[in-house]
Amino acid sequence: MSDQPRSLPDQPSLRYLKLEAKRRLSASEFATLHEAHLAIAREHGFSSWNALRQAIEASFDPGGYATAQLMWLISRFAYADGTDWAAPTDDELREHFTDRFLSVVTPERLVRTLSGRAEQLRDEVVLTSVEPLRVRAQAGGMQLEAAVDPAEPNRLAGLRVYPIGGKVTDGRVAAPSTRVHGEPPAAVLQVANEAFAELGLVGLVLSAGDVSVSPPDPWVVSVGWADLEAAEPLRPGHRFPAYSITKLITATTVLRLVADGLVDLERPANECLRTVRLADDDVTVADLLSHQGGIATPFPMFAERVPDLADLAGPELDIEGPRGEFKYSNAGYAALGQLVEDLTGQTYAEVATRLVLGPLGMTNAFFPSSWPGSGADAVSGYARADDGSLHPSGDLVCTVPAAGGLWATAADLARFGASWESLLPEELAREALTPHSNRPGGVQVGLGWHVNVRSNLAGHPGGGIGGATSLVLDHDRVHVAMTNRRVPAEPLNGRVMWVLRMAAEPGS
Numbered sequence: 001m002s003d004q005p006r007s008l009p010d011q012p013s014l015r016y017l018k019l020e021a022k023r024r025l026s027a028s029e030f031a032t033l034h035e036a037h038l039a040i041a042r043e044h045g046f047s048s049w050n051a052l053r054q055a056i057e058a059s060f061d062p063g064g065y066a067t068a069q070l071m072w073l074i075s076r077f078a079y080a081d082g083t084d085w086a087a088p089t090d091d092e093l094r095e096h097f098t099d100r101f102l103s104v105v106t107p108e109r110l111v112r113t114l115s116g117r118a119e120q121l122r123d124e125v126v127l128t129s130v131e132p133l134r135v136r137a138q139a140g141g142m143q144l145e146a147a148v149d150p151a152e153p154n155r156l157a158g159l160r161v162y163p164i165g166g167k168v169t170d171g172r173v174a175a176p177s178t179r180v181h182g183e184p185p186a187a188v189l190q191v192a193n194e195a196f197a198e199l200g201l202v203g204l205v206l207s208a209g210d211v212s213v214s215p216p217d218p219w220v221v222s223v224g225w226a227d228l229e230a231a232e233p234l235r236p237g238h239r240f241p242a243y244s245i246t247k248l249i250t251a252t253t254v255l256r257l258v259a260d261g262l263v264d265l266e267r268p269a270n271e272c273l274r275t276v277r278l279a280d281d282d283v284t285v286a287d288l289l290s291h292q293g294g295i296a297t298p299f300p301m302f303a304e305r306v307p308d309l310a311d312l313a314g315p316e317l318d319i320e321g322p323r324g325e326f327k328y329s330n331a332g333y334a335a336l337g338q339l340v341e342d343l344t345g346q347t348y349a350e351v352a353t354r355l356v357l358g359p360l361g362m363t364n365a366f367f368p369s370s371w372p373g374s375g376a377d378a379v380s381g382y383a384r385a386d387d388g389s390l391h392p393s394g395d396l397v398c399t400v401p402a403a404g405g406l407w408a409t410a411a412d413l414a415r416f417g418a419s420w421e422s423l424l425p426e427e428l429a430r431e432a433l434t435p436h437s438n439r440p441g442g443v444q445v446g447l448g449w450h451v452n453v454r455s456n457l458a459g460h461p462g463g464g465i466g467g468a469t470s471l472v473l474d475h476d477r478v479h480v481a482m483t484n485r486r487v488p489a490e491p492l493n494g495r496v497m498w499v500l501r502m503a504a505e506p507g508s
Contacts, residue, residue: 251448337402381466
């Protein structure tokens with residue numbers, strides 16, 4: 001039996017391969033027809049006869065290239081939790097993924113991620129969208145999105161796998177309105193409407209802006225409702241809780257104080273703190289910014305009103321991990337917010353507004369002490385019940401303004417992403433995007449920013465009661481996604497970036 005992989009002909013024939021299997025069985029090359037089918041499939045680069053058959057069927061339809069590769073992936077990893085399963089080699093993966101993709105997502109990370117979802121991949125696969133170069137499907141409570149390279153349609157150039165959060169049966173989300181500001185690309189309008197339906201959202205806003213334009217004028221797409229009970233349509237100007245994207249505002253505020261000489265990054269934070277202190281005197285300001293201070297977060301992150309930090313956490317913030325190692329810490333950013341107040345004599349919100357929001361023209365961004373009412377153009381947050389209905393998730397706000405208390409429009413967050421570097425000396429802005437610690441999953445952390453060096457991306461996700469957000473810097477463009485139901489928002493930005501990239505490339 002040959003161990004060399006073979007290529008399918010331009011017009012592969014399943015009938016011919018079946019006859020070939022029977023011929024080789026008759027020649028006693030194999031003991032059973034199943035073994036002959038499996039051997040022929042593997043010789044052509046597929047893990048099973050079924051995967052080979054699906055690829056051949058798809059090859060007669062230009063819209064089937066991505067589908068064939070997705071089906072190969074599913075069949076290859078669906079039994080990865082079995083004792084006799086062997087992980088694909090680098091060479092096998094490179095037959096199905098572009099070199100560019102594997103330079104961003106390493107083979108080791110790809111195998112680890114997909115093999116961990118084996119049981120879900122064994123569920124029924126439902127194709128929700130099939131296009132010439134892209135396919136979306138659902139299986140086992142997951143959304144799968146795959147895209148092939150136009151120049152190499154037999155190799156995947158994009159792949160995303162994330163939970164979809166369960167089916168929504170609430171009839172109030174039917175027939176959503178779509179509103180825009182500026183001139184969003186038609187492909188983005190399609191993404192917004194498809195994602196709204198597929199993920200069972202209440203409201204979704206997508207925005208993007210060119211970082212080279214000053215002042216930035218981002219376009220915005222809004223789909224759905226700001227408030228289901230009031231049947232209030234979502235508009236581009238509605239405010240959402242930004243949640244942990246706030247940390248980027250805090251980091252920029254602290255770096256502005258560094259630029260003004262009020263604090264040193266390598267200075268122990270306790271030398272600046274007055275109202276609360278850290279249990280470790282050696283933790284520096286840079287440690288807090290890069291989540292390397294090991295600061296514990298034992299207090300609740302959501303309440304009806306924002307309390308004083310000393311009332312919330314007590315006079316001292318405990319340590320739960322060694323200094324110098326990454327441990328995501330909301331309490332560390334609480335300490336940074338208090339540091340800002342102790343250094344300036346003003347509230348954190350006042351200083352962040354004066355040093356960041358104001359200079360960048362973020363006129364619709366603010367830090368409310370409780371959930372803002374409808375008069376503030378604020379959305380209501382929603383959660384899904386077991387029966388698929390949607391209900392208000394409660395009017396709770398983040399207890400730590402510096403960690404997750406910002407409310408803003410998508411356009412204001414896009415303005416921040418496009419222009420934040422203009423507020424800082426070049427050296428400090430570069431330091432903010434320089435990896436300081438490693439976060440699980442291949443992402444590194446700078447001074448506030450999450451950084452993916454391989455793909456030249458930076459940003460921050462956010463999520464809390466009744467909503468999720470994402471801000472991503474992608475080369476020369478900033479992307480923002482915001483929802484008022486908690487589902488993963490990062491893949492929404494990923495989908496927009498992909499369709500824009502495909503539209504810009506010849507042959508797409």
